Amino acid sequence: MQQAFVRVQKIRFFGLAVALLAFAQLANAQAIDPLPSWNEGKAKQSIIDFVKEVTKEGSADFVLPAERIATFDNDGCLWSEQPMYFQLFFAIDRVKALAHQHPEWENNEPFASLLKGDIKAALAGGKQSLLEIIMVTHAGMTTEEFEQIVKDWVATAKHPVTKRHYTEMVFQPMLEVLAYLRANGFKTFIVSGGGIEFMRPWTEAVYGIPPEQVVGSSVKTKFEMREGKPVIVRLPELNFIDDNEGKPIGINQHIGRRPIAAFGNSDGDLQMLQWTTAGEGSRFALYVHHTDAEREWAYDRDSHIGRLDKGLDEARQKGWTVVDMKQDWKVIYPHDLK
């Protein structure tokens, strides 16, 4: 009897607690705009409509929380990518930092030009030059050493135009989308052409996305014992390019289920958006269109970085959401908030 009484009391307490929490959440939901940095309009409304649709129990479009997977490109979608990918600034800074160990670079391209500050000449060799720069700066150390190198760089390096830390150049409206989706039971993933281990050291603090929810390009690695201690060593060999067709492949490999929402900004995200929207039930695809030359950058069909051409046509044809950065966003970066 005594036990039964305690059990009933526990159930009562629990029921009351749940009811009160539900009330508190309801009150919150009514009071707060989930996307305050978005101007009212089609883009904002499409996000809210989709979230309401898939989270309304009993509706035909309801999606179980476990299936609420949302994937986000990083460069140009969650943070800026001009005048070049931020990871390339990282690589160049590393070349400079490592130059004293490599006197031969003074006479070898692409390093010689890079050290003279002539990035254009350094990259004139195309993909091969780029790969050489990436490999000498992203391989040859353990995963833990590389993590520390990235953390130090992120904490100190500044963008040449804005003079801000790179992680300050994330898009406030997209941070709100991430938080809004998570508050509605979504699991948010990054699926980026950028290096997976270049992103993981800071995505949790900056985006609230933990390392295990980051998918990206990678180099091969090797497990070995060093003085009885296991280490993982980064090798100067590409393992996976998480771009274009690589994005659905990477999603399938890492996540193992199809997203119901995907966010990108370039043709490199097109296959991810196609893959996402080809699933059954309610689906959502969004392109960030960089239209704001004043507060950020304006570029699309002719840009070498973040080209949005085929994707823009397909988005319009299929009715995907296209964000007009200039019109739709009240602010760009968190530090723009007054």
Add this chain to the structure above:
Amino acid sequence: MQQAFVRVQKIRFFGLAVALLAFAQLANAQAIDPLPSWNEGKAKQSIIDFVKEVTKEGSADFVLPAERIATFDNDGCLWSEQPMYFQLFFAIDRVKALAHQHPEWENNEPFASLLKGDIKAALAGGKQSLLEIIMVTHAGMTTEEFEQIVKDWVATAKHPVTKRHYTEMVFQPMLEVLAYLRANGFKTFIVSGGGIEFMRPWTEAVYGIPPEQVVGSSVKTKFEMREGKPVIVRLPELNFIDDNEGKPIGINQHIGRRPIAAFGNSDGDLQMLQWTTAGEGSRFALYVHHTDAEREWAYDRDSHIGRLDKGLDEARQKGWTVVDMKQDWKVIYPHDLK
């Protein structure tokens, strides 16, 4: 004023709700043994001690919930693996199902022997034979088709000795460990030599582990359009072997942080346990030792499947937990529960 009053009321309701929930959880924690299928003893106590250690706020060993990563081998650790890996039974069943499309198999090894029921002869060709069997049964279809094939097999196929569905042959005591860890804020992952897409269709229902927390071996895949619809096609080429040195590599690739607890049963798990325990702070490693010839199987140093030799020595030397299945487990499978 009105608004401020509502806000204060909301905070009060919320505070009360949280307090009541905490009370209900505390009462539950005191009442229930988290590992009821484990006999009292060193193994059980070591699990409970570790969990208390890393979850006690303010203690030196406290680990933030986000860092509470636990990885589990599958074959022989979460379910049985005798008289051969269950995925091999799947492959053989698939060869039989596909035989009518391949009349040439009647004269070609390893298929001819397999179709006559002589598995030993079929596998006499070693790794090459095995690879051929895996490739014809695991590639050539889309990922969605393969998922359905696995689901159908899991729902119907029976183990030749126990006559049970394979997913009934999971270890009840390990299900309790998974649930106990998750109740204490851990994220549980599978890290298995088995096929990643062979496991994902059923791990969520059976273990409570969602697809995105399953790491395993894989074949290469290809994204393509079929009649305007994107598909991912499985190719007959190995992509990654998630065993031995592959386990820390797979963990680093998929999870991106080092586990604080790892569970295995064979030498193939040794590098995962080494990698896990080499991290700083409190760490936990456990080997399931198959010692119960009556209720399950007994094997270790000389077994071709799930060999536990070097790992057993290292576990004893380093003080890792070694579960004596016969002594430590009250029941083996969920259906043994009375």
